[in-house]
Amino acid sequence: xxxxxISAQDINKLRQATGAGMMDxxxxxxxxxxxxxxxxxxxxxxxxxxAAKRSDREAKEGVVIAQTTPDHKSGIVVCISCETDFVxxxxxxxxxxxxxADAAIANNVNSAEELSxxxxxxxxxxxLINDKLAAIGEKIGITKFERVNAPYVSSYIHGAYRIGVLxxxxxxxxxxxxxxxxxxxxxxxxxxxxxNVDAETVAREKAIIVDTMKADPKMAGKPDEMIAKIAxxxxxxxxxxxxxxxxxxxxxxxxxxxxxLKKAGDVKVTEFKRVALG
Numbered sequence: 256x257x258x259x260x261i262s263a264q265d266i267n268k269l270r271q272a273t274g275a276g277m278m279d280x281x282x283x284x285x286x287x288x289x290x291x292x293x294x295x296x297x298x299x300x301x302x303x304x305x306a307a308k309r310s311d312r313e314a315k316e317g318v319v320i321a322q323t324t325p326d327h328k329s330g331i332v333v334c335i336s337c338e339t340d341f342v343x344x345x346x347x348x349x350x351x352x353x354x355x356a357d358a359a360i361a362n363n364v365n366s367a368e369e370l371s372x373x374x375x376x377x378x379x380x381x382x383l384i385n386d387k388l389a390a391i392g393e394k395i396g397i398t399k400f401e402r403v404n405a406p407y408v409s410s411y412i413h414g415a416y417r418i419g420v421l422x423x424x425x426x427x428x429x430x431x432x433x434x435x436x437x438x439x440x441x442x443x444x445x446x447x448x449x450x451n452v453d454a455e456t457v458a459r460e461k462a463i464i465v466d467t468m469k470a471d472p473k474m475a476g477k478p479d480e481m482i483a484k485i486a487x488x489x490x491x492x493x494x495x496x497x498x499x500x501x502x503x504x505x506x507x508x509x510x511x512x513x514x515x516l517k518k519a520g521d522v523k524v525t526e527f528k529r530v531a532l533g
Contacts, residue, residue, distance in 0.1 A: 259289040269294055275303045296459065300466045316343045317398070318352035319530050321410040321419030324360055327427070330408040331359045332419040332530045333370070334399035342393055343532075349416060351387060355380055355397070367400035401528035411436030418531040425523035431516060437505065438512060439529050444499040447524050448513075452498060457490070464489045499524060 261284045269280040269291065275298050283301075287293035317336035323329065335352040342348050354375055364370045371381040380397075388395050405423025409432025412419050420436040438444075446452045464486045468474045474482065495501045500513035507515070516522045 259285075261285055261289060265289060265291075273298055273303065279303060296463055299463050300470070302467070315532070316340050317395075317532055318343055318349050318416040319399075319412065319419040319532060320352055320356040320416065321412055321421055321530075322356055322360060323408045323410045323421075327407050327409070329360075329363075329402065329404045330410050330421040330423075331356065331364065332399075332401045332410070332421050332528055333359060333367075333397060334419070334530050334532070335395060336398040336532075337391070337395045338393040342391055342395075344415070348387075348391070351383075352416070355383075359400075364400075365402055367397045370397055370400060399530045401530060403526055403528055405525045407432065409433060409436050411440060413437070413440040418529065420530075421528045423525040423527065425525060426520070428519055428522045431519040431522045434504075434506060434515070434519075435499070435512065435524060435527075438502065439499065439527055441505055442499075442502055443529060443531075444502060444527075445497045446499070447526065448498050448500045449494040452494065460493050461486055461490055464493075499527065 261281060265284055266277055266280045269275070269284060270277055272291075273280070273295060275283070279298060279301075280294070283294035283297040284291075287297050315336070316339055317334055319332065319334045321330065321332035333352075333356050335348075335355060337343050337348065355370065358364070358373050358375050358380065359370050362370075362373045364373060371379070371384075373380050375383060384395060384397070401421065403421040403423045405425070407424040407427040407429075409422045409424065409429065410420065411422075411433065418440045420439045422432050422436050422439065424432055424435075445456060465482060468482050468485065500511065500516070502512050504510050504512050504515045510518075516524065
């Protein structure tokens with residue numbers, strides 16, 4: 256079997272995603288035969304403090320808009336992508352993206368594919384996107400679409416249309432919705448709570464913890480049962496740092512988000528969506 260060629264572009268991509276050094280990125284990609292996701296795990300297993308690649312890194316530039324229906328029972332977040340920040344910061348492009356978000360709300364849209372077929376002033380959005388592409392000379396498109404339905408939905412846009420957040424709540428609570436939306440934008444949790452973290456993520460994190468401990472000379476000779484038990488404890492730390500309700504509340508680090516929501520009237524988060532450029 257021939258060795259996989261690791262290009263400078265591959266190395267730079269991994270470096271940009273993780274913040275690890277060039278030599279470490281080259282080694283990680285070499286050891287994992289160029290598998291980007293596996294290379295991230297390799298770096299983490301070898302002591303690098305890097306974040307796992309998230310799906311919200313799909314669009315390099317663009318505009319992210321989150322908004323709700325007037326009754327706050329539903330909300331959408333949509334990313335209209337482009338190639339450069341010169342275009343994404345243009346007022347006309349922002350207005351174009353806003354018109355698409357407005358159409359999504361007005362037509363009760365549930366997916367990006369459905370949104371492409373919606374018409375604005377008699378012209379399908381798919382055609383409007385092609386017209387805009389021809390006018391500005393950049394590839395653009397609807398690259399991300401999410402929807403939340405709940406008794407009360409709050410929306411939040413952060414950083415000049417770079418992050419959009421929707422939060423579904425168990426009851427009307429505008430202030431709590433805004434605070435939790437900002438928490439999600441800042442801290443990027445993977446799920447509402449530990450019970451809602453998908454099995455694949457849990458298995459991946461546990462494997463990284465176990466492999467890291469086995470590579471530690473201090474753990475040499477320790478039985479697998481002991482390592483597994485310690486790993487469960489460390490997994491608890493992962494949940495505390497990466498699940499919404501367990502995180503420290505950004506406006507008051509002395510309490511958790513769950514405790515804040517309890518004080519806010521025993522509000523529950525039913526779900527959330529976070530879409531970001533980057």
